[in-house]
Amino acid sequence: MTEVLFIVSHPLDSTKSWSRKIGEKLLASYREKNPSHKVTTIDVYKEEFTPLYEKDLTDMMTGSPTKMLPWAKQFAAADKYIFVAPLWNFSVPSQMKCYIDYIMQPGIAFRYTEQGVVGLLKEKKAIFVGSRGGFYKGQPIESMEMAESYIRNVMKFVGVTDFSSVIFEGASALRGADLEKASEKILQEAAALGAQF
Ligand SMILES: Cc1cc2nc3c(=O)[nH]c(=O)nc-3n(C[C@H](O)[C@H](O)[C@H](O)COP(=O)(O)O)c2cc1C
Numbered sequence: 352m353t354e355v356l357f358i359v360s361h362p363l364d365s366t367k368s369w370s371r372k373i374g375e376k377l378l379a380s381y382r383e384k385n386p387s388h389k390v391t392t393i394d395v396y397k398e399e400f401t402p403l404y405e406k407d408l409t410d411m412m413t414g415s416p417t418k419m420l421p422w423a424k425q426f427a428a429a430d431k432y433i434f435v436a437p438l439w440n441f442s443v444p445s446q447m448k449c450y451i452d453y454i455m456q457p458g459i460a461f462r463y464t465e466q467g468v469v470g471l472l473k474e475k476k477a478i479f480v481g482s483r484g485g486f487y488k489g490q491p492i493e494s495m496e497m498a499e500s501y502i503r504n505v506m507k508f509v510g511v512t513d514f515s516s517v518i519f520e521g522a523s524a525l526r527g528a529d530l531e532k533a534s535e536k537i538l539q540e541a542a543a544l545g546a547q548f
Pocket residue numbers: 361367368369370371436437438439440441442482483484485486522523
């Protein structure tokens with residue numbers, strides 16, 4: 352059975368978060384098209400993933416069970432990923448970064464070989480759903496955006512090259528009818544992407 356992970360990194364609900372609202376719209380559309388698929392939500396704020404401390408690295412180096420292992424295995428076993436994150440200080444919220452630190456386990460997500468690093472998560476697909484206060488696409492500050500580009504590069508590293516994004520830009524800059532129009536457009540885009548994911 353196709354397994355989807357809906358990985359959401361926002362402390363607020365969808366009435367107060369554009370990224371969560373857009374992500375949920377995309378997921379609803381996906382579910383409508385694929386009612387038999389198994390969807391698991393990973394709400395990284397509810398799970399309270401913590402940074403990697405000395406004990407975690409020691410466990411890794413000595414081959415002891417780590418707090419990361421079950422999450423890395425769950426990630427590797429899934430077929431599709433939907434990441435949801437707002438742009439915070441040019442990147443993803445730190446809870447999402449912690450989650451990435453959990454799933455990026457050598458031998459599960461990637462492997463070191465004599466030819467270099469090889470991603471082990473082939474034949475999988477990912478979508479990034481984001482929201483930004485300002486405008487970045489095609490702007491001089493484009494390279495300062497490190498949320499979507501971070502998740503895209505992490506996925507590429509582990510072998511997931513089928514990667515799409517739906518991103519609401521200008522959430523803090525737009526007002527009134529402009530905000531309404533832009534948000535409607537992005538919600539439609541999200542629904543369309545969810546239906547063909
Ligand atoms: C802690 C914090 C940091 C933010 N940093 C940025 C930023 O670096 N660039 C930007 O364009 N907007 C920034 N914003 C604005 C958010 O990206 C914007 O409000 C976006 O809609 C957040 O998604 P959300 O509606 O799901 O919360 C920040 C907002 C917060 C609360």
